[in-house]
Amino acid sequence: MKILRKLFILSLLFFLTSNIYPATVVRGRVTVKGSDTMVILVQLLAEEYMTRYRGKIIQVTGGGTGIGVAGLINKVTDIANASRPLTSEERERIKKAWGKEPKEVKIALDGITIYVHPENPIKEISLEQLKSIYTGKVKSWKDFGWEDRPIIVYTRENNSGTYVFFKEHVLDNEDYTNRAQSLPGTGAVVDAVSKERYSIGYGGVAYSKGVKILPVKTDNKSKAYLPTEANIRKGLYPISRALYMYTCNYDDPDVKSFIDWILTPDGQKIVSKVGYFPLK
Structure with missing residues (x-):
């Protein structure tokens, strides 16, 4: 530290x-x-x-x-x-x-890693579900079987390569919801998610301390994978990058x-x- x-x-x-x-x-x-x-x-x-x-x-x-x-x-x-x-x-x-x-x-x-608060009970998430959150189509954790509380959405600023990569590969180039709160760095996203129980964020795997990492699956029929070295090398993790x-x-x-x-x-x-x- x-x-x-x-x-x-x-x-x-x-x-x-x-x-x-x-x-x-x-x-x-x-x-x-x-x-x-x-x-x-x-x-x-x-x-x-x-x-x-x-x-x-x-x-x-x-x-x-x-x-x-x-x-x-x-x-x-x-x-x-x-x-x-x-x-x-x-x-x-x-x-x-x-x-x-x-x-x-x-x-x-x-691997672009999906962060949620450690108390979040969600076990995994699909690319389509991520897209629905980040484009604003889904606004409550109730849709994921949890509490009926608004999803606090954290993202990076638009000059971030991670912001662009996520928009291209997860949102299919659709616009982010105007409810998304832009933060200046991955460290800031992790810090915010670790403190806000109903939040979600994303960023590099190396920053994922003090948050819960959600396994990600390509679609609802697929198996979910964590962003481990083995899964990224095998091409199993859906949001891998260099x-x-x-x-x-x-x-x-x-x-x-x-x-x-x-x-x-x-x-x-x-x-x-x-x-x-x-x-x-």
Whole structure:
């Protein structure tokens, strides 16, 4: 917990300073911006990398996948962390800015996890049921055989890659209900769900502390699965995804060295330590 608290404070400081001073790519320092889902993971990776390779400087900030992608488009970051693949429009804008295609690197596996309060008696949930909650068609826990109380719906902000991925793969690109409360990070969603008995939220598997995780099934006839490493590798968990880094500076030795190290067994051990799943 001390490590997570320290990293949260560092992340907040980086976020504040990055909004006060104009950011530019500076050689000799690798800048990484983007996904809040990935920020703790990449901060720990950077910390270990800088410990092993003295003199290397890796600056990591969050803000959401959209912030990282915008940073790459505006050429103010070396690496964009993304919890979803780039869109074709984003790829074109990056290519226009840099004169070349961005390099895509998968660094970890994840399953978008459904959080409810520990006192919630629901045992599992289907994609269709999730869609009905998040589009506002179902508003009460009574429809799930529980108390007749309003479902408090928590979501991420729209610059979040997790928000976009959930909208595409669970809501089938329908709009979120206007009752959904947007929160600035996965940690905030987990914190809110852990305190609100009648709430539901979603986010990365590594953040699921102090909440109940619901197994998810594709439809009402399917078996429900938890977002475990085995279930994600076998393709059984319905809301699985990769976590990405994008860069147009892979030919820079410092950028290449950091990304390549993340893919080594030592780097992938940290992926597991944080709570995500290694690529192999």
